[in-house]
Amino acid sequence: MHKTLVPAETLNDHLENPDWLIFDCRFQLDDPDWGGLVYEQSHIPGAMYAHLDRDLSSPKLPDTGRHPLPDAGKFARWLGEHGVDDGKQVVAYDQGGGAYAARLWWMLRWLGHDAAAVLDGGWSAWSSGGYPVSDVVPEPNPAAFEADVDDDLWLTSAQLEAALKNNRVRLIDARGGPRFRGEVEPLDPRAGHVPGAVNLPFTGNLDEQGRFKDARALEARFEPVVGDGAGSRVVHMCGSGVTACHNLLAMEVAGLGDSRLYAGSWSEWITDPRRPIATGE
Numbered sequence: 088m089h090k091t092l093v094p095a096e097t098l099n100d101h102l103e104n105p106d107w108l109i110f111d112c113r114f115q116l117d118d119p120d121w122g123g124l125v126y127e128q129s130h131i132p133g134a135m136y137a138h139l140d141r142d143l144s145s146p147k148l149p150d151t152g153r154h155p156l157p158d159a160g161k162f163a164r165w166l167g168e169h170g171v172d173d174g175k176q177v178v179a180y181d182q183g184g185g186a187y188a189a190r191l192w193w194m195l196r197w198l199g200h201d202a203a204a205v206l207d208g209g210w211s212a213w214s215s216g217g218y219p220v221s222d223v224v225p226e227p228n229p230a231a232f233e234a235d236v237d238d239d240l241w242l243t244s245a246q247l248e249a250a251l252k253n254n255r256v257r258l259i260d261a262r263g264g265p266r267f268r269g270e271v272e273p274l275d276p277r278a279g280h281v282p283g284a285v286n287l288p289f290t291g292n293l294d295e296q297g298r299f300k301d302a303r304a305l306e307a308r309f310e311p312v313v314g315d316g317a318g319s320r321v322v323h324m325c326g327s328g329v330t331a332c333h334n335l336l337a338m339e340v341a342g343l344g345d346s347r348l349y350a351g352s353w354s355e356w357i358t359d360p361r362r363p364i365a366t367g368e
Contacts, residue, residue: 199235
């Protein structure tokens with residue numbers, strides 16, 4: 088069972104294995120149709136497409152962030168329709184470092200499917216490595232997926248507010264520094280960050296080739312924030328609950344697991360004008 092990362096060579100060795108399922112999660116926030124279009128042109132053989140907006144999120148509402156979690160039952164049915172069951176190893180990839188693939192990885196864990204991993208380096212590592220590609224869109228073989236939902240893995244806005252008030256969590260924001268500091272905000276109507284949050288941009292989890300750094304380097308990155316407390320005290324956020332999953336995955340690779348997701352993240356936090364906002368460091 089692979090529970091965090093899979094290198095390209097390992098995935099290539101299992102392309103003909105019916106117990107391995109591959110999902111292409113390529114996406115661009117400023118061009119939501121892009122991922123599906125490039126998938127149709129070329130993808131890893133056998134891969135099925137998972138669209139961030141349609142498959143891995145529910146529609147945005149006035150009091151939610153940009154990518155609310157889908158209904159667990161609906162997502163479980165989608166997984167079954169695409170062949171996922173208890174015996175399947177799932178591998179997700181996107182265009183590069185795993186920013187979108189990690190969302191599917193986390194959602195599978197949320198529904199109790201631990202045999203889920205991200206292709207290290209994504210499509211970039213696969214294509215540059217000379218591995219086979221295809222333009223054939225496969226027909227999924229439906230399966231019976233039985234979800235074991237663990238809602239303790241994520242927090243609502245109300246839960247986060249209460250936890251921050253009582254100093255029960257250490258909040259890590261995965262957005263880039265300028266957005267965290269409130270210097271720019273290209274996606275949301277208000278800029279800044281949740282008071283008390285620490286900024287660890289998800290891009291810092293990757294090396295120059297766009298692959299995850301080794302466990303020791305990732306441990307050194309996150310341990311000062313985790314400190315002497317349990318990893319379960321750590322809560323991850325970003326703009327809409329997507330790239331935060333990259334930091335969750337990095338902590339798993341580092342052996343600092345059990346952290347949680349603030350699913351609504353910044354785009355939900357700012358829907359209530361009563362919630363405080365900080366800027367700067």
